[in-house]
Amino acid sequence: MTKKVSALIILILVMACLVSCNTGAVREPVQSSVLKPETYYTSFKISACFGRFIETPYGSYFASGNRYIYYSHKGNTKYVKLCNKPDCSHNSEDCNAFLKGSVIGYYDNKIYYRRFKHIYCMDMDGCNHKIVKALYEEHCSNHGYFHNGYYYYIKTNFAEYNGVKGKDDPTLYRTKVDDKSESEVLLTNDLILQTDMFTMIGDNIYISVRNSDPDKISSLYSYSTVTESLSKLTDDWSGLGSYLRDENKGYCYVKNKGFYEYDFGTNEMSLVKPIELENGGISGAFYLDDYILLVHNNSVPFDYENQVMCIYDRDYNLLNTIVFDKANGKIPGGFLSDVDGYIIFSSNFRDKPDYYIDKSEIGTDNLQFHKIED
Incomplete structure (x- = not known):
């Protein structure tokens, strides 16, 4: 209850700040009865722009390809650059909304984002940008997502949209976003070097790995952050056209074949809707x-x-x-x-x-x- 009251108070403050330069963002505060559980807002959510569109108790945020972060009260209402600086032109690097391009995440009344090898945070109204920590010392890039108070990542030489290439470190890491602690190693395995993408659901990480068989698309692995166990689920996964919904079933679409369902209990992959x-x-x-x-x-x-x-x-x-x-x-x-x-x-x-x-x-x-x- 305390978190919900706090969320409503901060939402009102966000609206008040945004009105100074973005009057279109002002809306009535949400009612506490429509607030979702905290895990809904902090969990990784799959979308077309992975890790760049998030929902929070205060509205929707989108980190666009033009390097700015936008805010909308309801998601389908006016989007404004997240800046309340007086006399700001909102088209330079001095603007509070300028992120230099990044995945973003929400946790405990803060927006978090990554810039190169550093994790930053800011207030919900775009103020008070601060460096939280450096992920590592060496000079390299990384590919990752925010999820439930952590940033999960793989080190890379360069990152691709919806995929990772150029890896020479076969390790999957995570780090807390709200303290100065060092990153922890979750998994070291050569399959990380062939990873196309990974997604998080609850305490599990699902890893899609390129398959050497030209008749197949990718292999799907599951790693539990609780038991620290790695399991291969199937060699017939579809990579980017896929989605894991819950702990019991996986769902994917294979181009020009149709919709498939994977049963984690029986390890069976079934074509449920042929589509050509x-x-x-x-x-x-x-x-x-x-x-x-x-x-x-x-x-x-x-x-x-x-x-x-x-x-x-x-x-x-x-x-x-x-x-x-x-x-x-x-x-x-x-x-x-x-x-x-x-x-x-x-x-x-x-x-x-x-x-x-x-x-x-x-x-x-x-x-x-x-x-x-x-």
Whole structure:
């Protein structure tokens, strides 16, 4: 109860600070009855821009490709750069919203972000940026995510969007974000050198590893931070078009084959919904609590203006098909994440979110993209 009251007080302060230069951000405070458990806000959440869109008790935050962090009260309402400096132009490195590009996380009334090999924190209104710690001494990059008060990472020579390459340290680390303690080694194994990506659910880390078999896409491993045990789950995982929902089942989409489910108890992988799309193309699936979004593009070369989104319920029934034609050709844009009753999109991942779908329109003829007004 104390945390919820504290959250409401800080939310009011955030609104008061933002009004000085971003009047569009002012909204009524959320009611304590709609606050979710703290683990909901601090847990890693899969979205199209991994680790860059987060929900908090105070609203939604997005670290865009233009190196700024944006704030929205409800996720589908106006996004503003998170800065309350008087007379700030909001287009220079002196702006409080300038992060130099980073994954972000929320924990205990603070926003955390990584800049090169350092962890930083700031207040919820964008003030008081501080260095928390250096992750290590050597000069190298890293790839990782914030989750439940920790930053999990792999050291790299360089990082790629939605994947990691150039690794020469076969170690997975984590570090507390709110103290000066050193990083701890979670796992040292050569499979880390072949890791495409990793995700966290509760106390488990799921690691997707490139497969040498050309007929398969990737292998899936599970590592428990409690028992410190590593297990191979399957050699038939789909890598980026996948999502692990709970401790009992894994869900993934394999391009031009369909939706699969993996039973952790029986170690069986089953094709539950065959799907063969015209011209193959590039596809990715995003599993929400209530829907599955299958985003397909069959343009050669790839064109972000030609994204077809199929919306399924969790029983794999097709509800709607809609074209996201808001992106600008070669500039990356599309699905970002979902917040409560809305699915959020950006026509340009280098800028702020600017469209949303109202979930109440799914399954009807009224489904459309709504503009997030400036």
